[in-house]
Amino acid sequence: MAEEGQQHPLKIYYWIWVLLFVVSFFSYMVDYLNFQGAVRWTLILVFMFVKAGFIIAIFMHMKWERLALKLAILGPPAAILVLIWLMSYEGLYVEDTRLEYYGESTMVPQEVPHH
Amino acid sequence: MSEAVLDSGAEIEAPGTKGVVDDFARDKQVFGVPWGKAMMWIFLLSDTFIFSCFLVGYMMVRISTTDPWPFPSEVFSLTVFGTSVPLLLIAIMTFVLITSSGTMALAVNMGYRKDRNKTFWLMVATALLGATFVGMQAFEWTKLISEGVRPWGNPFGAAQFGSSFFMITGFHGMHVSAGVIYLLVIAFRVKNGFYEKHGGNYEIVEITGLYWHFVDLVWVFIFAFFYLW
Numbered sequence: 001m002a003e004e005g006q007q008h009p010l011k012i013y014y015w016i017w018v019l020l021f022v023v024s025f026f027s028y029m030v031d032y033l034n035f036q037g038a039v040r041w042t043l044i045l046v047f048m049f050v051k052a053g054f055i056i057a058i059f060m061h062m063k064w065e066r067l068a069l070k071l072a073i074l075g076p077p078a079a080i081l082v083l084i085w086l087m088s089y090e091g092l093y094v095e096d097t098r099l100e101y102y103g104e105s106t107m108v109p110q111e112v113p114h115h
Numbered sequence: 116m117s118e119a120v121l122d123s124g125a126e127i128e129a130p131g132t133k134g135v136v137d138d139f140a141r142d143k144q145v146f147g148v149p150w151g152k153a154m155m156w157i158f159l160l161s162d163t164f165i166f167s168c169f170l171v172g173y174m175m176v177r178i179s180t181t182d183p184w185p186f187p188s189e190v191f192s193l194t195v196f197g198t199s200v201p202l203l204l205i206a207i208m209t210f211v212l213i214t215s216s217g218t219m220a221l222a223v224n225m226g227y228r229k230d231r232n233k234t235f236w237l238m239v240a241t242a243l244l245g246a247t248f249v250g251m252q253a254f255e256w257t258k259l260i261s262e263g264v265r266p267w268g269n270p271f272g273a274a275q276f277g278s279s280f281f282m283i284t285g286f287h288g289m290h291v292s293a294g295v296i297y298l299l300v301i302a303f304r305v306k307n308g309f310y311e312k313h314g315g316n317y318e319i320v321e322i323t324g325l326y327w328h329f330v331d332l333v334w335v336f337i338f339a340f341f342y343l344w
Contacts, residue, residue, distance in 0.1 A: 091178030
């Protein structure tokens with residue numbers, strides 16, 4: 001670590017700033033151009049991870065930290081993947097149970113008002 | 116063991132996992148960063164779990180409901196000059212938050228250059244952008260509430276939409292509001308020379324920046340999973 005903490009040329013911040021705008025624009029376009037299904041979900045996830053990566057690595061300076069800190073902070077959230085996996089199965093099971101006992105939904109949603 | 120080894124994190128890092136083992140095994144600060152920064156990272160780690168639980172809970176209720184899920188693209192559309200633009204407000208909010216992340220990154224940099232004036236103004240700009248974001252969120256909440264969206268139900272589809280929406284965006288908005296106050300406190304301390312009396316160390320700006328970037332980071336995930344999915 002340098003004697004005065006994280007000092008880096010301004011150029012890299014400007015670059016990441018611009019890239020964040022561009023990638024956000026792309027992810028907005030996913031909705032605007034009305035992509036659906038697997039393409040939509042893949043694009044959303046790719047743009048999301050690119051943006052998150054830029055923010056953590058450059059703006060939060062994780063790229064320049066010691067590996068000990070990187071592992072201590074970025075490692076534990078991996079446990080969330082297990083929670084996602086468990087809860088998606090649980091969600092499907094609850095949905096099946098509801099269909100079994102209550103039947104299909106009879107809800108007729110209203111149109112969203114435009115004003 | 117000499118004094119220098121005991122309290123500084125400044126020695127050369129050994130490559131790969133050997134460096135990790137060294138850092139944890141020695142009688143010294145593990146991470147080689149100021150304690151305030153390490154503590155902020157650990158706080159953010161815990162906050163990561165809180166937001167993850169909200170988002171996973173949202174995923175679970177969205178999977179398990181048999182009612183149709185409202186289309187976020189339509190629910191959050193705005194009518195501009197007679198045409199309905201999907202997710203317009205959310206797009207603007209996203210851009211405001213990214214802009215504020217940029218000004219924050221510059222403030223951190225100027226802090227380390229000890230340019231107190233620029234640091235102050237960049238932090239104030241960040242806080243103003245954050246306040247703008249919260250204002251737009253209040254507008255969005257007002258709009259949805261006036262259309263009948265409630266935590267326990269809404270006219271556009273599954274009831275769980277409202278509860279997820281108010282919990283997730285409300286908790287995020289609370290973080291942004293707290294961040295605005297935090298930023299202003301530190302900005303004014305930078306301006307009035309508070310840190311000059313404490314050795315002219317501006318690491319606090321970076322620590323504040325970590326919190327702010329984290330709030331932006333959470334929004335990236337909310338934007339992807341709640342608004343776009």
